[in-house]
Amino acid sequence: MTESSDIPGVTGEIDRLVGDLRKLLANRELDSIPEIRQLRDRLDGGVQTMRDAAARAAQDASQRARDAARAADSYAHDDPWRVAGAALAVGALVGFLLARR
Template sequence: MKANPTVTEDAASMAPKEQLMEDLRAVVTDAEELLRATANQTGEGIASARERIRESLHSARLRLASAEAALVERTRQAARATDEYVHEHPWQAVGIGAGVGVLIGMLIARR
């Protein structure tokens, strides 16, 4: 019984990407808070720095939106591949599901 490598690779590569997007969201939020906190500050250097931060935030938001769209598409592809595999190999899918259920049951019974 050979697992579908595409599905396995997709699932393994999504978790780090989701964490990266979550980290990027946090950075964007922190930068926005910094901009609000320095709104009362004046001076040419601060104004220049605030403008650069504003441009960087805009760019980061665009990249984040693009990364989220790519992640959603990869998730859909993985779901389609899984659906196709289950339809092509129903008994193997039932066996895998039963095996996972037994393992989870054993882990729960240990506690």
């Protein structure tokens, strides 16, 4: 998965959170505690899982947006007069509402 397919901002937040947790867990005083190693391993696995899930969610949202755009494009090509009429009606309504101000 590439960085460009991630949800904007999510990767940065995850990276900052992981960095903070790693700093805390890297404390030399904690090295004598065996559970710290297990916690570090779980943290690494959890972070990778979160990144993969965020990337999949971004890809799914992107695919749905592309599908919706294709459907709208197909509808506009199949029935252009209906689309033009609807656009005219919406434009007239907006114009009427702005003129009343």
